[in-house]
Amino acid sequence: MTLPSGEEIEGTTFKVYLYLVKEAKPAGPRDVMRGANLSSPSVAYRHLQKLESLGLIQKDINGEYVVKEKTTFKGYIWIGRNLMPRLVFYSFFFLGLLTIELSVVTLRFIARESIEPELVFLTFVTGASSALFMIEGAVLLRRLRASNP
Amino acid sequence: MNTRLVAGSLLALALGVAIGMPILVQNVSLGEPPKVYAEIVYAYFGLQPFSENVSGLYRKQVISYLFVLNVTNLSNQPLIVNSFEVSAAESIRFSDASDGHFNATEPLDIVWDNATQVRYMGKNGVGYGSSNGIVSRSESFPEGNAYYWSPNTSKLVALTGMAEISDLGLHALRAEKIFVFSHVAGKVYEGRLSISGAFVIKGIKLEIIKEREFIYNKLLKANQSLHITNDGTGVTIVSGN
Numbered sequence: 591m592t593l594p595s596g597e598e599i600e601g602t603t604f605k606v607y608l609y610l611v612k613e614a615k616p617a618g619p620r621d622v623m624r625g626a627n628l629s630s631p632s633v634a635y636r637h638l639q640k641l642e643s644l645g646l647i648q649k650d651i652n653g654e655y656v657v658k659e660k661t662t663f664k665g666y667i668w669i670g671r672n673l674m675p676r677l678v679f680y681s682f683f684f685l686g687l688l689t690i691e692l693s694v695v696t697l698r699f700i701a702r703e704s705i706e707p708e709l710v711f712l713t714f715v716t717g718a719s720s721a722l723f724m725i726e727g728a729v730l731l732r733r734l735r736a737s738n739p
Numbered sequence: 740m741n742t743r744l745v746a747g748s749l750l751a752l753a754l755g756v757a758i759g760m761p762i763l764v765q766n767v768s769l770g771e772p773p774k775v776y777a778e779i780v781y782a783y784f785g786l787q788p789f790s791e792n793v794s795g796l797y798r799k800q801v802i803s804y805l806f807v808l809n810v811t812n813l814s815n816q817p818l819i820v821n822s823f824e825v826s827a828a829e830s831i832r833f834s835d836a837s838d839g840h841f842n843a844t845e846p847l848d849i850v851w852d853n854a855t856q857v858r859y860m861g862k863n864g865v866g867y868g869s870s871n872g873i874v875s876r877s878e879s880f881p882e883g884n885a886y887y888w889s890p891n892t893s894k895l896v897a898l899t900g901m902a903e904i905s906d907l908g909l910h911a912l913r914a915e916k917i918f919v920f921s922h923v924a925g926k927v928y929e930g931r932l933s934i935s936g937a938f939v940i941k942g943i944k945l946e947i948i949k950e951r952e953f954i955y956n957k958l959l960k961a962n963q964s965l966h967i968t969n970d971g972t973g974v975t976i977v978s979g980n
Contacts, residue, residue, distance in 0.1 A: 669743045678744065679751040686755020694766045701933070731744075 599644065602628065606637040607657075610647060612671050616654035665730055673734060677727030684720035691716055765930060773814030774859065775888070775936035777923040779825060780895075781807035781965070782943065782955040784873065784912055787901070798903045802912075804874050806898045807958060807965065807974055810923055810936075812888035818934060820925035821886050825898055826875035829911035831918035831940050833858055834866030851916040855941040865938045871907040873917065876900060880972070887928060895958075895974040897967050912953050915945045919955075 599607055609626045610617060617625065622634035638655050641647045647655045666673045691713040698705050783805040789796060806825045812818050832849050833856060858865045869875075876898050880886060888894060904912075911917050923936040945953040959965065959976065966977045 669747055672743050674744055674747060679747055682748040682751035683755040686752040686757075687759045689752075689756055690759030690763050693763055697766055 599641070599646075602626070602633070603637045603640050606634065607641055607646060608673065610641075610655060610657050611660060611673075614657070614671060616650050616652065616656045618654045622655075666734070675727045675730035675734060677723045677730060679727075681720050681723035681727050684716050684723060688713065688716045688720050772932065773812070773816045773818060773927060773934050775810065775812050775814070775818060775820060775923060775925070775934055776857070776939070777808045777810040777820075777823070777896075777921045777936055778855070778939050778941070779806055779919045779921050779943070779955070780809045780958040781805070782827065782919060782945075782953075784827070784945075784953040786904075786909070786951045788951070800904050800906070800909060801901055802874065802904045802909075803901045804876075804899065805965075805967075806876070806919075806921075808896045808898070808921055808923070809893055809958070810888065810896055811893040812890060815890045816930075817890060817928035818888045818925055819886055819928050820888055820923045820934075820936070821881070822877070822879045822924040823896060823898060824877040824920075824922045824924075826869060826920045827873040827917055828869035828875075828920075829871035829873070829907070829914070829917060831867065831869040831920045833938070833940065834868060851918070851942050853942045853944060855939060858938045860935040860938075867920065867938060867940065869918070869920070871905075871911050873904060873908040873911055874900075874902045876902075878972075886925070895976075897965075897972055897974045899967070899971050912945065913947070913950075915947060915953075916942065917945065918942050 605626050606622055606628075609622060613621075613625065619631040619634040619638060622628065622638060623631045626634065628634045628637075638647065642649070642655070646658060646661055648658050650656055660668055662668075663673065665676055667676045667679070668674075691709070695705055695709060695713060783803075785803045787801040787803060789799045789801055791799060793799065804827075806827075808823065808825065810820055812820075830849055878898060886896075918940055921939045924934060925936075926933050943955045945955050947953055963976050963978050966975045967973070968975075
C-alpha cells in the first residue's frame with residue numbers, strides 16, 4: 591500500500607505508526623502513549639485518528655487500532671516488521687562489487703600485469719558509490735532510530 | 740532491528756560479490772599455467788654481397804636471416820602467442836643464479852654440444868645470456884586469429900630480417916657450431932592469464948654453402964621448400980617445385 595499522492599507521515603505520527611507495526615496487535619491510545627513515549631493519551635489519539643484517516647490503520651471491534659497494511663516509505667524497505675533505509679543495502683551491494691574489483695587490481699599488481707585506467711576508474715566509482723550510499727543511509731538510519739519507539 | 744540490518748547488509752554484500760565474481764574468476768589463474776614450447780627448426784643466415792661503394796650503410800657486413808619456429812601448445816587450452824624472441828650466438832647459456840638474473844661475472848664461453856636445454860618460468864624467473872652474438876630478434880604482434888593455437892597443436896612461425904654482424908659474430912657462423920635461443924609468450928585465449936613459454940637453448944651445426952650462406956635444417960626434406968607469406972611470419976611447407 592502507498593500513501594495518497596502528496597501525503598506523508600512524519601514526526602510523531604510516523605513514530606506511532608512504527609509502534610503499531612512493530613507491536614502487530616491491537617493497541618489503544620494508552621498503549622500507544624506508553625509505547626511511543628507520548629505525553630498523553632489524547633496526543634496518541636490525535637495521531638491514531640490521522641493514521642486512520644489516511645487508511646493505514648483501522649479500529650477493531652473492541653475500538654482498538656490495528657495496522658491495515660504496511661505502507662511503503664520513500665527510501666526505506668520493510669524487513670519483517672522493521673523499516674530499514676534502502677541506501678544501506680545499496681552501499682553493501684557496491685561494497686561487494688568493490689571487494690571484487692580491488693581483488694582484481696591487487697592480483698594484477700602482484701602478477702605485474704597491466705592495470706587498465708578503465709578498471710581503476712570503475713573501482714573508484716564503485717568505491718565512491720558505496721561510500722556515498724553508506725553516508726546517506728546512515729543519516730536515514732539515525733533519523734529512523736530517533737523515530738523508533 | 741540490528742540483527743535484521745546486519746543480515747540484510749550481509750545479503751546485499753554477498754549479492755555484490757556474486758555479481759562481480761565472473762570478473763574475478765576471469766582474472767585468477769587456477770592450477771598450473773598452460774605450457775607452450777617453441778623451438779627453432781630452421782635457420783638461414785646469408786652474408787649480403789654489399790660492396791664498399793654502397794652508400795648509406797655504416798657497416799658493409801650485413802646478413803639476412805630467417806628463423807622458423809615450431810610453436811607447440813602443450814596444453815588443453817586455446818592460446819594466443821603473440822610475442823616471439825630468437826637469437827643466435829657463439830655462446831648462449833642459462834644462468835643458474837638463485838634470483839633468476841644472469842650474473843655478468845660468470846664466464847659465458849661453454850663447450851658446444853648439440854643438446855637442447857629447456858627451462859620454464861618458475862618463481863625465480865629464467866636467466867640467460869650470450870656472447871659473440873650473431874643476430875637477436877624479438878617481435879610482438881597484435882592479437883589476432885593468425886596467432887591462435889588450438890589445444891595440443893603446432894604451427895610454424897617465421898622471423899625474418901637483416902642485421903649488421905660483427906667480426907666475432909661472422910667468425911662464429913663460419914665455425915659452423917653455434918647456439919640458438921627461442922622463447923614465446925602470450926595469453927590464454929579469451930582469458931587474462933599470461934603465459935611464458937619454454938626458454939629453449941640448443942646447439943646447432945650449420946651447413947655452409949659457398950662461404951656466404953649458413954643453414955640449419957631440421958624441418959625440410961629433400962623435395963620440400965618453405966613458402967613464407969607476404970606478412971613475413973606465416974610459413975607453410977611446399978612439396979616439389
